[in-house]
Structure formats: structure tokens, C-alpha cells
Amino acid sequence: MIENHPQNLSKLQSDFKDLVLEEKNKLATHKPEFLNDSETVDWKKRLGIYQYAVLERQIDSLKDDFEITEKVMGKEPFRRMVIACLKKYPSTYHSLAELSQNVPQFLTEFEETKTQPWLYELAELEWRLIRASLSENFIVNNLSELQNEENQGKDLTFLLNPSIDLFFSKYSVQNFFDDPKAPRAESASYLLIFEKDRSGVYEVLDKNEWTLLKELRTDIPLSKLNQVFASLNVDEAKLGEYFMKWSNAGFISAFK
Amino acid sequence: MQKGLELPFLGFGAGLRHEHFDDFLKHKNQVIQWVEVVTENFLPWEDEVPRYPYKILESIRKDFPVVFHGVSLSIGSVDPISPSYLKRWKQLISEFNPAWVSDHLCWTGVKNEKLHDLFPLPYSNEALSWVVERISRVQEFLGRRILIENVSSYVSFSDDEMTEWDFLAEVAKRSDCGILLDVNNIYVSSRNHGFDPLDYLKAIPKDRVGQIHVAGHTDKGDHCIDTHDHPVCDSVWDLYRWAAKNLPEVSAMIEWDDRIPTLERLEEEVSKLKRIWKEENDRKSSSKFVEATIGL
Ligand SMILES: [Fe+2]
Numbered sequence: 178m179i180e181n182h183p184q185n186l187s188k189l190q191s192d193f194k195d196l197v198l199e200e201k202n203k204l205a206t207h208k209p210e211f212l213n214d215s216e217t218v219d220w221k222k223r224l225g226i227y228q229y230a231v232l233e234r235q236i237d238s239l240k241d242d243f244e245i246t247e248k249v250m251g252k253e254p255f256r257r258m259v260i261a262c263l264k265k266y267p268s269t270y271h272s273l274a275e276l277s278q279n280v281p282q283f284l285t286e287f288e289e290t291k292t293q294p295w296l297y298e299l300a301e302l303e304w305r306l307i308r309a310s311l312s313e314n315f316i317v318n319n320l321s322e323l324q325n326e327e328n329q330g331k332d333l334t335f336l337l338n339p340s341i342d343l344f345f346s347k348y349s350v351q352n353f354f355d356d357p358k359a360p361r362a363e364s365a366s367y368l369l370i371f372e373k374d375r376s377g378v379y380e381v382l383d384k385n386e387w388t389l390l391k392e393l394r395t396d397i398p399l400s401k402l403n404q405v406f407a408s409l410n411v412d413e414a415k416l417g418e419y420f421m422k423w424s425n426a427g428f429i430s431a432f433k
Numbered sequence: 434m435q436k437g438l439e440l441p442f443l444g445f446g447a448g449l450r451h452e453h454f455d456d457f458l459k460h461k462n463q464v465i466q467w468v469e470v471v472t473e474n475f476l477p478w479e480d481e482v483p484r485y486p487y488k489i490l491e492s493i494r495k496d497f498p499v500v501f502h503g504v505s506l507s508i509g510s511v512d513p514i515s516p517s518y519l520k521r522w523k524q525l526i527s528e529f530n531p532a533w534v535s536d537h538l539c540w541t542g543v544k545n546e547k548l549h550d551l552f553p554l555p556y557s558n559e560a561l562s563w564v565v566e567r568i569s570r571v572q573e574f575l576g577r578r579i580l581i582e583n584v585s586s587y588v589s590f591s592d593d594e595m596t597e598w599d600f601l602a603e604v605a606k607r608s609d610c611g612i613l614l615d616v617n618n619i620y621v622s623s624r625n626h627g628f629d630p631l632d633y634l635k636a637i638p639k640d641r642v643g644q645i646h647v648a649g650h651t652d653k654g655d656h657c658i659d660t661h662d663h664p665v666c667d668s669v670w671d672l673y674r675w676a677a678k679n680l681p682e683v684s685a686m687i688e689w690d691d692r693i694p695t696l697e698r699l700e701e702e703v704s705k706l707k708r709i710w711k712e713e714n715d716r717k718s719s720s721k722f723v724e725a726t727i728g729l
Contacts, residue, residue: 220588269547
């Protein structure tokens with residue numbers, strides 16, 4: 178776009194964007210020159226249609242994705258936070274679905290919420306659930322090939338179902354899903370997130386199982402996983418039990 | 434077959450919304466002959482991780498022709514077109530082989546900010562050259578023609594040097610793209626800017642129109658808003674009637690995106706498209722074309 182960059186169009190788009198993002202009560206009294214007049218509808222009203230659509234569409238999308246965070250914070254504080262977030266981190270995404278990823282980080286920066294770390298964790302959990310709900314979830318049923326002779330004695334690497342995510346919460350924020358007024362005290366939880374019937378769901382795991390799945394997620398070969406398991410100082414027979422459970426639940430999608 | 438663009442006549446369709454995924458998967462739909470999906474809902478994430486609805490689209494396309502309709506190409510923006518977006522779009526096209534693909538004659542953001550709305554362009558010669566060059570480059574990259582849709586608008590600009598319909602016709606001619614003609618958007622804009630919607634329709638080169646959108650809007654008395662949350666109003670049905678008569682080879686569909694009705698209610702609207710098309714074309718001739726294309 179170096180050659181023939183359209184100067185007038187450039188200025189118009191930049192000015193129009195500023196107008197659309199301007200707060201209504203701060204708009205100038207006089208109509209900007211680049212807008213045509215209309216005999217029937219005032220320019221501020223016509224511009225307001227864009228202002229409303231741009232802001233509310235983004236707020237609605239964030240409200241949908243952070244339903245529990247909104248309940249815990251309250252409607253008005255949540256709206257203030259979201260508006261401030263959009264101002265600090267305007268969307269650079271093609272899809273509205275991606276916009277939500279900015280919210281957890283912003284909660285640690287926003288004056289009204291930065292001293293409430295559980296809000297960051299809760300928003301992060303909600304974002305990861307959204308992401309899981311829209312992720313691929315495929316199961317490759319070739320685990321029976323594990324029995325084949327050619328695979329015996331090989332150092333296998335197991336691949337996890339792509340919708341799987343592992344989340345650690347210092348505040349057990351999953352409790353807010355049942356009760357937005359749940360205690361804000363420190364209490365650790367190890368969560369497994371995955372896709373089920375087009376929703377993101379979570380399951381609370383014990384720390385050992387969670388740690389192993391986390392290692393498995395890094396494409397670690399079985400021999401090294403055994404070492405991790407040994408370091409956890411748990412009965413080795415448990416590993417087979419875990420594998421059986423993971424493969425039955427479709428968490429392991431393949432091996433190589 | 435649409436002769437100018439050589440696109441197949443798919444009949445009467447609807448926008449596929451997730452509220453109806455299960456209905457489609459369970460084959461409850463009896464009326465809708467093809468579906469349009471929003472490209473962005475099926476693109477991989479920006480970090481290129483695939484998205485789950487892929488599986489649903491794979492099943493649905495076994496039973497219905499699918500077309501892709503984008504909302505964020507931002508063909509009129511002065512920002513560069515994102516290479517990652519184009520790459521992911523092209524990949525999606527190669528995986529699903531849609532009958533055609535489309536986006537809007539608008540811009541959606543500038544200075545790397547995306548505002549997630551469809552803003553009109555000034556209808557100037559400068560904007561015309563800009564858009565024509567960008568469409569040509571996109572088509573070259575995708576290796577296929579795209580359709581460009583007219584948007585509803587609430588403002589117009591003092592830089593305008595021609596009407597919207599002359600601008601659209603010229604864009605299509607110069608860039609060799611097709612037109613997705615939205616008769617509801619024409620109606621909404623005609624109310625907001627005070628022109629005759631038939632002047633618009635008559636000025637569009639017929640051989641360039643590849644698809645028709647019909648939708649509902651909100652009438653605020655002194656202006657209209659393109660909300661896609663209502664049944665189609667009589668004035669818009671009249672415009673579709675004109676299109677059915679004058680563009681009989683062009684596939685048409687209903688867009689209903691908010692306060693989404695049951696599948697049965699959506700099917701009623703799609704049936705009405707079919708009925709009007711049949712009335713106009715039965716009246717016009719008893720040619721075998723009518724029966725062959727509509728499958729009646
Ligand atoms: Fe449309």
C-alpha cells in the first residue's frame with residue numbers, strides 16, 4: 178500500500194473512528210465537515226447508531242464470555258471495567274471471540290480490581306473454558322495398536338486431545354460458578370478443562386494426576402514421564418490406572 | 434446457473450446460526466436448500482489452532498451446499514489486509530470448497546483497531562480506485578472471484594462524487610468481482626438517505642449479481658436500523674419480488690441474526706422467498722427453467 182496511498186480516505190477513516198469512539202457528551206456542537214447533512218435526522222443521532230453498535234456489540238460479547246466474573250463483580254463495576262479495558266486494549270482481532278483474551282490481564286491492572294487476584298483467576302478460567310468450547314476435540318481410536326508387537330518396548334509419546342487445558346487456581350475460583358459470594362480465601366485447586374457437547378467443562382483433579390497430564394501435554398516420552406511419576410512419590414501402579422481413565426475419557430487422542 | 438458469473442443456482446437458503454446446528458445435524462430442516470456461514474466463526478484462532486465447529490460444518494456440508502460470508506475483510510480500510518487472515522481464509526476455502534465466498538463493501542477499522550462494525554465508504558474516485566485494487570489483489574491471492582455486498586448506512590460523506598449504486602457497479606466492473614445484493618440494506622439506506630430503492634436496483638449490472646440477501650430491520654420512524662432481528666417487512670419483500678423477476682438465476686437467502694427464531698419460523702421466511710420467486714417466474718413464462726431450477 179505504499180504507492181497511491183489514499184490521503185483523503187485515510188484522514189476520513191481516522192476522523193470517523195475518533196468520532197465513533199468519542200463519548201457522546203464530549204462530541205463537538207458543530208457537525209464535522211466530512212459528514213453530509215440530513216434533513217430528517219440529526220448527525221449526532223446518526224453517528225450515535227454507530228457509537229452504540231460498536232460499544233454494545235463488544236460489551237455484549239464480553240458479558241457473554243465472563244458471565245460469572247460479572248456476577249461476582251456486579252453489573253455496573255463490570256461494565257466500567259470492560260469499557261476501560263476496551264479503551265486500553267482496543268480490539269485488533271478479526272473475530273469478536275478473540276477479544277475476551279485481554280480481560281484477565283486487564284483485571285490485574287484496573288484500579289478497582291487489581292487488589293482482588295481471584296477475579297483475574299476467575300476471568301482466566303472463564304476464558305479458558307470458552308477457548309476449550311470452541312476447540313477441536315478429536316479422538317483417534319488407534320490406542321489398541323499399543324498392543325501390537327511393533328510398538329512393544331518403544332518409548333512412546335502420547336498426544337492429548339487438543340481441547341484439553343490444565344488450570345491451577347490459588348483461590349478455587351470454580352466455587353464462584355455455584356455461589357458468586359463464595360469465600361475469597363486462598364485454597365488451591367487443580368482443574369482439567371476440556372470440551373464436551375460444545376461447552377467448555379472442568380473437573381477437579383488431585384495434584385499428582387494434574388501434574389502428570391501437564392507433563393503429557395508437553396509431548397514428553399513415556400520414559401521421562403515415568404521419572405516424573407517417581408519424583409511424585411506415588412505408587413507406580415497408579416500410572417496404569419490414570420492412563421486407562423484418560424484413554425477412556427478420550428483425553429489421549431493418539432501416540433507416536 | 435447464473436450466466437455472468439457462472440455460479441450455480443442453489444435455490445433458497447438461510448444463514449446458519451449455532452442455535453440451529455442440532456436441527457441441521459438431525460435433518461429437521463425440510464425447506465432450506467443451502468446455507469451461508471460466517472467465515473470468522475470457522476476460521477482457526479489467530480494463533481492458527483483449529484476451532485471445534487469445523488466438525489459441524491463437515492457434517493452439514495454433506496447435505497447442503499455451503500457458502501462463506503465474511504465480516505472482517507475490511508476491503509475499504511486504508512490499513513493493510515492481514516496476511517494471516519487471508520491465509521486462514523484461503524485454507525478454509527480449500528478445506529470446504531464453498532460454492533462462492535463474499536464480504537462487504539465497507540471498512541471495519543483503521544490504525545490496527547477493529548471496531549467490529551461495517552462502516553460505509555465515501556463514494557469518491559479515490560476510494561473507488563483503492564477498493565478496486567484491493568479486491569483484485571484478494572482475488573488473485575485466493576485464486577477465485579469474490580462477491581461484495583452493499584451495506585446499510587446511517588451517514589454519508591461530503592467526499593461523495595457518485596451514488597452508492599454507481600460506485601458498486603463500477604467496483605464490480607473494474608475489479609471483475611461479483612455482487613452480493615442485499616435488498617434489505619438497500620431499503621434501510623434508502624430510508625436513511627432518501628433515495629428510491631428501485632433506482633438502486635435498476636442500476637446494478639445484472640450479470641454481476643451472484644447472491645441475494647433478504648432480512649428484517651428495525652423501523653424507527655424517521656430512520657431504519659439494520660438489526661436482522663425481525664421478520665422481513667412488506668417493502669423489502671417488494672424489492673425481493675423485483676429481484677426474483679429480474680434476477681431469476683440468482684440464489685437468495687434469509688439473514689436472521691438476533692432474537693433468532695425456531696427453525697420452523699425461519700423455514701416459513703425461506704418458503705416465502707420460494708413462493709415469490711415462483712409467482713414471478715410462473716407469471717413470466719412457463720419455461721422448463723422454472724421447474725428445473727426450483728425442483729417443484
Ligand atoms: Fe446482508
